[in-house]
Amino acid sequence: MYREEFILWSIIALVLLAIPVGxxxxxxxxxxxxxxxxxxxxxxxxxxxxxxxxxGGWDPSxxxxxxxxxxxxxxxxxxxxxxxxxxxxxxxxxxxxxGYEYVIEVTFDKPGEYTFYCSVYCxxxxxxxxxxxxxxxx
Amino acid sequence: MASVSGIKSFFGRLMSMDLLSIPVVRRLVxxxxxxxxxxxxxxxxxxxxxxxxxxxxxxxxxxISITFVWMLWWFALIxxxxxxxxxxxxxxxxxxxxxxxxxxxxxxxxxxxxxxRGLNRRWxxxxxxxxxxxxxxxxxxxxxxxxxxxxxxxxxxxxxLILVATIVMxxxxxxxxxxxxxxxxxxxGLFSNFSSIELRVKDGELCKNHIDKECIRGSDTSFGCPWYxxxxxxxxxxxxxxxxxxxxxxxxxxxxxxxxxxxRDLIVSRGKGFDEAWKVFIMLALAGVYIVxxxxxxxxxxxxxxxxxxxxxGFALAGIDGYLIxxxxxxxxxxxxxxxxxxxxxxxxxxxxxxxxxxSELFKTFSYMLVPLTLMAWIAFSIPILQVNWAYIVNTLSxxxxxxxxxxxxxxxxxxxxxxxxxxxEQVAVILVGVFYSIKVGYEMAREKFMxxxxxxxxxxxxxxxxxxxxxxxxxxxx
Numbered sequence: 149m150y151r152e153e154f155i156l157w158s159i160i161a162l163v164l165l166a167i168p169v170g171x172x173x174x175x176x177x178x179x180x181x182x183x184x185x186x187x188x189x190x191x192x193x194x195x196x197x198x199x200x201x202x203x204g205g206w207d208p209s210x211x212x213x214x215x216x217x218x219x220x221x222x223x224x225x226x227x228x229x230x231x232x233x234x235x236x237x238x239x240x241x242x243x244x245x246x247g248y249e250y251v252i253e254v255t256f257d258k259p260g261e262y263t264f265y266c267s268v269y270c271x272x273x274x275x276x277x278x279x280x281x282x283x284x285x286x
Numbered sequence: 287m288a289s290v291s292g293i294k295s296f297f298g299r300l301m302s303m304d305l306l307s308i309p310v311v312r313r314l315v316x317x318x319x320x321x322x323x324x325x326x327x328x329x330x331x332x333x334x335x336x337x338x339x340x341x342x343x344x345x346x347x348x349x350i351s352i353t354f355v356w357m358l359w360w361f362a363l364i365x366x367x368x369x370x371x372x373x374x375x376x377x378x379x380x381x382x383x384x385x386x387x388x389x390x391x392x393x394x395x396x397x398x399x400x401x402x403r404g405l406n407r408r409w410x411x412x413x414x415x416x417x418x419x420x421x422x423x424x425x426x427x428x429x430x431x432x433x434x435x436x437x438x439x440x441x442x443x444x445x446x447l448i449l450v451a452t453i454v455m456x457x458x459x460x461x462x463x464x465x466x467x468x469x470x471x472x473x474x475g476l477f478s479n480f481s482s483i484e485l486r487v488k489d490g491e492l493c494k495n496h497i498d499k500e501c502i503r504g505s506d507t508s509f510g511c512p513w514y515x516x517x518x519x520x521x522x523x524x525x526x527x528x529x530x531x532x533x534x535x536x537x538x539x540x541x542x543x544x545x546x547x548x549x550r551d552l553i554v555s556r557g558k559g560f561d562e563a564w565k566v567f568i569m570l571a572l573a574g575v576y577i578v579x580x581x582x583x584x585x586x587x588x589x590x591x592x593x594x595x596x597x598x599x600g601f602a603l604a605g606i607d608g609y610l611i612x613x614x615x616x617x618x619x620x621x622x623x624x625x626x627x628x629x630x631x632x633x634x635x636x637x638x639x640x641x642x643x644x645x646s647e648l649f650k651t652f653s654y655m656l657v658p659l660t661l662m663a664w665i666a667f668s669i670p671i672l673q674v675n676w677a678y679i680v681n682t683l684s685x686x687x688x689x690x691x692x693x694x695x696x697x698x699x700x701x702x703x704x705x706x707x708x709x710x711x712e713q714v715a716v717i718l719v720g721v722f723y724s725i726k727v728g729y730e731m732a733r734e735k736f737m738x739x740x741x742x743x744x745x746x747x748x749x750x751x752x753x754x755x756x757x758x759x760x761x762x763x764x765x
């Protein structure tokens with residue numbers, strides 16, 4: 149093999165290797181994991197996607213936080229109008245149109261489990277749109 | 287009047303222009319690194335899309351693998367590349383890149399005393415057709431509802447195609463995968479017969495009398511045609527992958543790359559086969575099935591297409607039962623119902639034209655007149671994909687994995703379709719363009735196939751079939 153070709157092969161192999169390795173590194177070094185992202189201020193940002201197609205539901209449907217920890221919830225409707233309600237905390241985003249998001253910063257004071265629902269009758273799969281936030285002792 | 291004839295003559299000259307006569311274009315394609323240079327960025331992009339499919343968000347419109355492949359790439363391929371540039375996608379396609387480089391033992395240069403690597407076997411003569419591509423495309427179509435919405439399925443299919451292409455090219459010679467197996471290549475080849483570009487020789491006699499045939503066997507600067515084609519007898523675009531190896535090889539500068547009018551190759555008799563005829567019906571029927579399933583108002587049909595669908599109530603058709611009905615619709619309509627209907631019209635044509643040709647022969651010949659309408663039906667199907675969902679492409683450009691990144695500040699551009707009320711009219715206009723070219727191509731065929739006084743009568747069943755298909759599509763779009 150020509151030397152230039154060997155160098156080209158090596159560069160392409162490195163780039164092809166770097167793409168999944170870099171993505172996995174980003175995913176697992178704490179910047180992002182299971183829908184959780186640390187923003188520039190170090191605030192834990194949790195993206196919650198709602199959609200009804202197929203099995204539907206919230207992604208993630210189970211969120212774990214620590215009591216006293218400030219978190220930023222970003223709730224996005226992916227396919228049609230949804231809303232997110234946490235009755236025990238008096239949180240209700242109202243209608244979130246598809247493609248839009250609702251952002252709320254909240255601090256969970258008491259440990260426990262808080263169930264959240266879709267607050268808009270979105271489809272026959274509406275009843276599946278449930279999840280829970282598990283608040284661990286701080 | 288002078289200006290009208292001036293415009294006509296300008297377009298006449300333009301439409302027969304040899305693009306390889308433009309020095310910069312010729313220098314570009316003559317360079318050994320040309321194909322490598324256009325494949326590598328594409329390979330890196332597709333590798334990135336595969337990565338995103340595997341580890342990014344499972345939500346389709348939040349993952350670049352879905353938005354780039356099934357919105358941007360698909361639209362660009364079917365509405366721009368294929369009709370205007372033929373098999374130009376095959377020039378830059380990254381799927382066979384690794385296989386070809388390993389097979390050649392080189393990425394760019396033609397090594398001295400070169401011999402192909404791998405087993406270098408001949409492709410089985412019995413499989414020297416596009417039936418495997420037809421079946422492969424139908425298999426993908428069978429679970430397209432998952433393929434175009436679930437990133438991981440898209441990633442598995444793309445990675446699988448790269449793996450299969452690499453293995454096949456290490457076992458068989460040249461681009462056996464692209465020519466006989468690639469499910470995308472099958473329909474690109476068929477539709478590129480309609481396209482406004484062609485690679486042909488300037489002087490066929492020169493080729494005939496030239497013994498060395500470097501365009502096939504290769505030369506110091508070329509590997510020769512990897513598509514099993516002989517440029518000297520090339521009369522259709524179907525299997526020319528526009529790799530330009532023949533241009534690099536030809537010692538007489540006898541290859542041209544012409545602009546031309548649409549649909550020219552469809553009236554060429556040589557090379558036509560039932561495998562390609564069925565490809566037409568597969569594509570025609572699938573265009574209808576997809577428009578009904580993915581864009582129609584019938585949610586229950588959409589649910590049938592989803593093998594994992596579990597209906598909320600017990601009475602609906604669920605999971606595998608409903609999916610089997612969908613499979614029956616896909617395979618039955620493409621392989622039996624639509625070709626069967628067309629065969630009945632061919633019997634009518636034979637009866638009306640009193641031709642000696644068999645109904646099967648007419649079936650095969652006139653199936654090609656449906657190519658323009660079929661291509662336009664696919665373009666019409668693809669219009670709303672881009673016009674409605676463009677924002678998702680822009681969003682995922684900034685946040686390719688759906689992880690909350692905002693690389694270019696476009697993550698939060700809201701979903702807002704562009705003039706959605708115009709879409710049905712655009713779709714109908716595109717279908718009418720297809721009808722025009724189908725009728726034009728069919729008329730040429732009828733004049734060639736039938737006696738003059740019977741040509742119109744013999745042609746009339748195919749006209750009716752074309753109009754019925756067009757009315758069906760227009761009803762789907764406007765109804």
